[in-house]
Amino acid sequence: MTLSGECFCGEIKYQIEGSLRDARSCHCSRCRKAFSSQASAYALVEPGHFNWVSGKHLLTSYIGGHGFGLQFCSKCGSTLCGIYNDEVHGVTLGCLNEDPEIEIGRHIYVGSKASWEIIPEGVPQYEEGERYNA
Ligand SMILES: [Zn+2]
Ligand SMILES: [Zn+2]
DSSP states (O other), X not given: OEEEEEOSSSSOEEEEESOOEEEEEEOSHHHHHHTTSSSOOEEEOOTTSEEEEXXXXXXEEEEOXXXXXXXXXXXXXXXXXXXXXXXXXXXXXXXXXXXXXXXXXXXXXXXXXXXXXXXXXXXXXXXXXXXXXX
């Protein structure tokens, strides 16, 4: 499978050779800020399957605790990927162009979700989850 993704303005593009895994949505207060949304929507990419195609010079990084961070477009603000120790760790599902043929398989940190959010039923929910994995 080949997947591509890009930011809102289209300057930054990437390609993934292979499939994504472990799609999840984290509802913690940090992810709400980082993703400007009710939760993250994020899946892991195998190391070495990810390549930037264009616009890499526009990427800005924000590194949080423990070596985990996010990279986003400095022009339009889209959050494109998560990095761990300078390697791409996963991608935000919202910036994918194609159907990744996976679904969000778990909702984590639902114990700290926003009061205004209603989480869909039928998908496993966890009060907490692993830290620093978006
Ligand atoms: Zn952009
Ligand atoms: Zn989170």
